[in-house]
Amino acid sequence: MDKQTVNQLCKQLKLGYIANNYHKVQFTTPKQYLAELLQIELTGRKQSKIKRLIKKAGFPNIKTLENYSFSNINFPQTISSEELTGLSFIEKQQNIIMLGEVGTGKTHLAIALGIKACSLEYKVKFYRVVDLVNLLTENLKKMNLRAFLREVRQNDLLILDELGFTPIHKDGAELLFNVISDYYEKNSIIITSNLKFSNWNTVFLDNRLAAAAIDCLIHHAHILVFKGESYRFKNALSNC
Numbered sequence: 685m686d687k688q689t690v691n692q693l694c695k696q697l698k699l700g701y702i703a704n705n706y707h708k709v710q711f712t713t714p715k716q717y718l719a720e721l722l723q724i725e726l727t728g729r730k731q732s733k734i735k736r737l738i739k740k741a742g743f744p745n746i747k748t749l750e751n752y753s754f755s756n757i758n759f760p761q762t763i764s765s766e767e768l769t770g771l772s773f774i775e776k777q778q779n780i781i782m783l784g785e786v787g788t789g790k791t792h793l794a795i796a797l798g799i800k801a802c803s804l805e806y807k808v809k810f811y812r813v814v815d816l817v818n819l820l821t822e823n824l825k826k827m828n829l830r831a832f833l834r835e836v837r838q839n840d841l842l843i844l845d846e847l848g849f850t851p852i853h854k855d856g857a858e859l860l861f862n863v864i865s866d867y868y869e870k871n872s873i874i875i876t877s878n879l880k881f882s883n884w885n886t887v888f889l890d891n892r893l894a895a896a897a898i899d900c901l902i903h904h905a906h907i908l909v910f911k912g913e914s915y916r917f918k919n920a921l922s923n924c
Contacts, residue, residue, distance in 0.1 A: 701728030730805075737802040742810050747795040756788060756912040763906040771801055774841055774872045779901050782876045784910025790876040794843050797874065806840040813847045816863070817856035824859065836863060841872045848879035848887050857888040861897050868900045875901065 687707075694703035702721050709724070711717045738746075754765045763773065773780060780797070782790040798808045811819075823832040836842065842863075852860065867873050879887065881902075885894040 699725055701725045733805060734803050737805065737807065738799060741798060741802060741808040743795050743798060744810070744812075745795070746799065747792045748799060749793075749796045752789070752793065752796060756910055758909040758911060760906055760908070768906070768908075769797070769800065771797065771804065771806075773906065774801060774806055777869055777872055777904065779867075779872055779905035780874045781901060781905055781907045782874065782910060783880065783907065784878065785913075786878055788910035788912055790910055791845050794845060794874045794876050798841060798843050801841050807838060808841045808843065809836065809839045810843040810845065812845050812849075813860065814850040814852070816844065817852050817860055820859040820863070821856055824855075829859075833863070833866065837866055837871070839871060841874065842867060843874045845876050847875055847877040848883070852887055852889070854889050857890065857893060861888065861893055864897050864900050869904065873901065 690706065691703050694700065694706075702725050705724050706721055709717060709720045749769055757765075759765060759768075767773075768780070780794075782794060784790055795810065798810055801808050819832065820829065823829045864873065877884075881898055884898060885891045888894040888897060
């Protein structure tokens with residue numbers, strides 16, 4: 685069988701990775717040769733899926749857990765840094781709330797956990813809170829809110845970054861609460877915020893709504909408190 689015929693058959697069977705690599709695999713026995721080809725196809729498909737998941741997640745940049753320092757984080761007794769990076773909280777439909785000053789590494793850690801979740805083939809979506817609220821408002825005006833909410837709900841992990849950085853109007857706050865309540869005990873949320881819980885009413889503009897959002901989030905949640913100065917500020921000073 686010539687190369688062109690093999691490539692056509694692989695194309696029909698959607699075995700693109702085998703088509704690109706079958707001539708590179710050393711033949712010892714039929715079973716060994718077939719097993720290696722199938723492993724190449726599986727590995728290629730998995731890597732391709734992970735790339736699609738990372739792209740679809742919408743991360744603003746790529747961050748990893750490599751060399752990340754947890755020394756400035758106060759962990760609760762309910763979870764350790766090893767358990768956090770092992771992502772067991774996703775399997776348990778638990779939330780992670782990261783509280784601390786600007787620049788202390790919250791967003792970096794949230795993205796890195798999201799990237800790792802994608803590598804384990806979880807569906808992840810990243811939003812800055814203000815961007816999500818704007819999308820919710822736009823879809824409400826377009827009479828497309830139900831479809832958009834259904835799309836958001838399909839993720840195993842939702843990352844909401846910078847809660848409290850930008851004021852949210854009342855309608856937007858109510859829409860954001862709907863997203864949070866939809867995830868309650870079904871999927872996981874990571875939230876980063878520079879605000880203490882006592883100040884969340886400045887985001888939701890309503891004490892009742894703020895209390896309800898906090899209640900949904902902290903039930904089955906691990907609260908990480910970030911201490912210290914801004915990494916960016918310290919790096920800027922060290923370069924002066």
